[in-house]
Amino acid sequence: MIRSVIVSGLLACFSTALAAQTAEIKIGYLRSAEPKTALSLVEVPAQNDGVAGAQLAIEDNNTTGQFLKQRSSLEEVKLTQDDPAAATLALADRGIAFVIADLPPDALLKAADAGRSRDVIFLNAGATDDRLREEDCRANVIHTAPTRSMLADGLAQYLVGKKWRRWLLVVGSHAEDKRYADALRRAAGRFGARIVEERTFEDAGGGRRTDSGVVQIQQQMPVLTQQAPAYDILVAADESEVFAGYFPYRTWDPRPVAGSAGLVPTSWDASFDQWGALQLQNRFVRQFSRRMTARDTQAWTAVRILGESAARTRSADPKTIFDFIKGPDFNVAAFKGQRLTLRDWNLQLRQPILLTDARTIVSVSPQEGFLHQVSALDTLGYDRPESKCKLK
Amino acid sequence: MWRCSWLLIAALAATASTHAAADTAYVSNEKSNTISVIDTDKLQVVRTIKVGQRPRGILVTKDKKYILVCVGDDDAIQMIDTNTYKIVGTLPSGPDPELFVDHPNGKLLYVANEDSNMVTIIDIEKRTRLGEVQVGVEPEGMGISPDGKILAATSETTNMAHFIDTATRAIIANVLVDARPRYAEFKKDGSELWVSAEIGGTVSVIDPARYDVIKKITFEIPGLRSEAIQPVGIRITTDGKTAFIALGPANRIAVVDAASYKVQKYLLVGHRVWQLAFTPNGKYLFTTNGLSNDVSVIDVASLRVVKTIQVGEQPWGVFIAEP
Numbered sequence: 001m002i003r004s005v006i007v008s009g010l011l012a013c014f015s016t017a018l019a020a021q022t023a024e025i026k027i028g029y030l031r032s033a034e035p036k037t038a039l040s041l042v043e044v045p046a047q048n049d050g051v052a053g054a055q056l057a058i059e060d061n062n063t064t065g066q067f068l069k070q071r072s073s074l075e076e077v078k079l080t081q082d083d084p085a086a087a088t089l090a091l092a093d094r095g096i097a098f099v100i101a102d103l104p105p106d107a108l109l110k111a112a113d114a115g116r117s118r119d120v121i122f123l124n125a126g127a128t129d130d131r132l133r134e135e136d137c138r139a140n141v142i143h144t145a146p147t148r149s150m151l152a153d154g155l156a157q158y159l160v161g162k163k164w165r166r167w168l169l170v171v172g173s174h175a176e177d178k179r180y181a182d183a184l185r186r187a188a189g190r191f192g193a194r195i196v197e198e199r200t201f202e203d204a205g206g207g208r209r210t211d212s213g214v215v216q217i218q219q220q221m222p223v224l225t226q227q228a229p230a231y232d233i234l235v236a237a238d239e240s241e242v243f244a245g246y247f248p249y250r251t252w253d254p255r256p257v258a259g260s261a262g263l264v265p266t267s268w269d270a271s272f273d274q275w276g277a278l279q280l281q282n283r284f285v286r287q288f289s290r291r292m293t294a295r296d297t298q299a300w301t302a303v304r305i306l307g308e309s310a311a312r313t314r315s316a317d318p319k320t321i322f323d324f325i326k327g328p329d330f331n332v333a334a335f336k337g338q339r340l341t342l343r344d345w346n347l348q349l350r351q352p353i354l355l356t357d358a359r360t361i362v363s364v365s366p367q368e369g370f371l372h373q374v375s376a377l378d379t380l381g382y383d384r385p386e387s388k389c390k391l392k
Numbered sequence: 393m394w395r396c397s398w399l400l401i402a403a404l405a406a407t408a409s410t411h412a413a414a415d416t417a418y419v420s421n422e423k424s425n426t427i428s429v430i431d432t433d434k435l436q437v438v439r440t441i442k443v444g445q446r447p448r449g450i451l452v453t454k455d456k457k458y459i460l461v462c463v464g465d466d467d468a469i470q471m472i473d474t475n476t477y478k479i480v481g482t483l484p485s486g487p488d489p490e491l492f493v494d495h496p497n498g499k500l501l502y503v504a505n506e507d508s509n510m511v512t513i514i515d516i517e518k519r520t521r522l523g524e525v526q527v528g529v530e531p532e533g534m535g536i537s538p539d540g541k542i543l544a545a546t547s548e549t550t551n552m553a554h555f556i557d558t559a560t561r562a563i564i565a566n567v568l569v570d571a572r573p574r575y576a577e578f579k580k581d582g583s584e585l586w587v588s589a590e591i592g593g594t595v596s597v598i599d600p601a602r603y604d605v606i607k608k609i610t611f612e613i614p615g616l617r618s619e620a621i622q623p624v625g626i627r628i629t630t631d632g633k634t635a636f637i638a639l640g641p642a643n644r645i646a647v648v649d650a651a652s653y654k655v656q657k658y659l660l661v662g663h664r665v666w667q668l669a670f671t672p673n674g675k676y677l678f679t680t681n682g683l684s685n686d687v688s689v690i691d692v693a694s695l696r697v698v699k700t701i702q703v704g705e706q707p708w709g710v711f712i713a714e715p
Contacts, residue, residue: 063509063529064550067566276548276572279530282507311551311568333549333571333591338619376617
């Protein structure tokens with residue numbers, strides 16, 4: 001009997017020792033199952049758009065983690081008809097305290113509010129809506145996706161720098177298009193551009209892929225853009241992917257295009273190779289056999305924020321990690337040429353904005369010469385004094 | 393008459409010594425795929441050597457026979473004869489070599505393969521690969537202890553300095569440093585390892601016996617945002633008293649008292665300064681200024697920048713060898 005007591009005692013010691021070996025950081029990925037679409041064949045997102053970036057970051061986390069006895073894991077959940085609140089509670093039941101979300105704004109808020117009662121922390125890696133960082137901000141939501149206002153400001157700074165100040169603004173008929181147009185209008189006012197005229201492109205429905213290709217588009221686009229007041233650049237607000245891609249080289253006047261086509265502001269592009277980004281691009285292509293997108297990078301950054309914070313605090317405890325993220329020592333390296341920090345008033349990740357023509361990076365904002373007392377990155381988007389956010 | 397000959401011989405001897413051959417600085421130009429060869433007496437480029445794609449890490453072997461340069465986009469290290477300046481061979485570096493360091497015995501080369509998470513070990517004479525060590529994500533910095541027993545490798549995305557036992561080729565310790573560590577340099581007496589964190593903006597001084605960070609050096613330059621201060625290359629004088637740190641887009645070299653770890657001075661050089669090298673006699677420090685396509689020459693005794701030399705596009709690495 002004494003022998004069995006000793007043996008079970010030893011086993012108990014051994015198993016606690018094993019349990020103390022590797023700390024687990026469980027991360028969820030919540031996304032809507034609806035496929036996203038694009039006007040251009042080469043821009044149609046992959047099935048794993050976004051989540052692939054998170055998966056690569058799990059591997060990068062675990063390379064550091066092997067030296068620190070920490071392990072990150074990812075569980076993906078695709079919402080079809082399901083309730084985002086129920087899905088969140090189910091993740092919480094499985095011990096998941098951090099959820100990367102790529103959801104429309106209302107679904108994200110439902111999920112975040114349900115998660116609050118279970119101390120679940122969300123990282124918004126998809127929605128660009130300013131209201132999620134302003135009147136609808138939440139104390140348990142961190143944002144790695146840029147806002148529409150940050151994207152519009154990044155573009156406007158460059159256009160104003162080029163002295164292309166007269167904009168012809170063409171807006172789509174859907175709600176998201178109008179929100180993008182609001183951000184572009186605000187950016188124009190903020191940085192000194194003038195919208196000479198605004199036109200609407202009504203979505204009359206119909207498919208994007210047809211065999212007849214460009215013949216009709218070639219005739220329609222000049223007609224849509226003729227008789228405009230003198231302008232330097234056509235700025236298109238078309239998040240719904242209905243028309244903007246048809247404007248370059250088809251406008252009545254020979255003018256460049258920006259916004260949803262032409263010169264596009266974004267958090268990442270496959271052509272980006274500055275500041276060591278080539279290394280991340282190569283790792284991604286090797287693993288997923290496709291190029292990395294903005295959604296992928298936003299998810300990668302979210303998972304890296306968690307891994308980095310776990311490494312710095314030597315802890316897998318969610319509260320310890322979240323406190324560190326909100327603290328003064330937090331920053332993350334994300335191949336953007338400077339360390340990225342969180343805006344403490346609304347938990348938005350400060351970041352440069354890339355301007356791309358989908359083949360090269362034309363420029364990176366903030367542009368030289370736009371000054372700020374605290375951080376040049378705060379010239380993009382809504383700044384602290386303008387903020388409507390009260391974190392609760 | 394005898395006195396005249398002695399005077400003549402003495403005069404000739406004196407002339408011979410003042411015309412002794414100068415040291416040579418080799419600068420790798422990442423974009424133009426060349427090496428600029430600089431005479432360190434004339435402080436001029438005397439020759440340009442065409443090499444493979446994306447040359448970065450560069451050194452001259454201890455027997456002075458070869459210039460070795462990492463040509464990352466060719467996945468190789470090229471060997472250049474120091475007499476003829478011709479490319480005479482390649483070393484099997486593993487994929488995408490960025491930076492390397494040679495063992496004090498001159499026989500082995502340790503190479504950081506930036507794209508895979510590896511350090512490759514090469515026998516220089518036999519030109520063969522002896523093995524690999526798996527490290528963190530995106531290795532770059534490579535420092536070797538003066539006794540050759542410990543190799544320090546930094547991983548840029550893992551944010552660590554890995555200590556590798558060169559005999560067993562096993563990692564014996566890992567030290568977390570600040571974000572994006574790019575360079576590791578041991579003091580000549582082996583008592584400290586200095587590691588730069590480019591995005592973190594600091595330099596960690598590590599005790600290599602206890603694997604402890606004993607000091608984190610920070611930098612402050614009036615009128616510059618702290619994010620613009622991005623330390624990369626580090627060189628410490630042979631007497632261990634002064635460290636020079638390249639600060640990237642801050643366009644300056646920090647001069648640090650290596651006893652108190654306090655910054656004494658900032659020296660303005662060219663744009664985006666990354667790597668440094670002393671002339672063997674310690675008189676000058678050369679810096680590579682990647683975005684102004686030039687090299688700055690600092691007089692170490694007076695701590696003044698005395699010359700700027702135009703080189704190729706995006707100068708990256710620099711190594712200075714005796715003739």
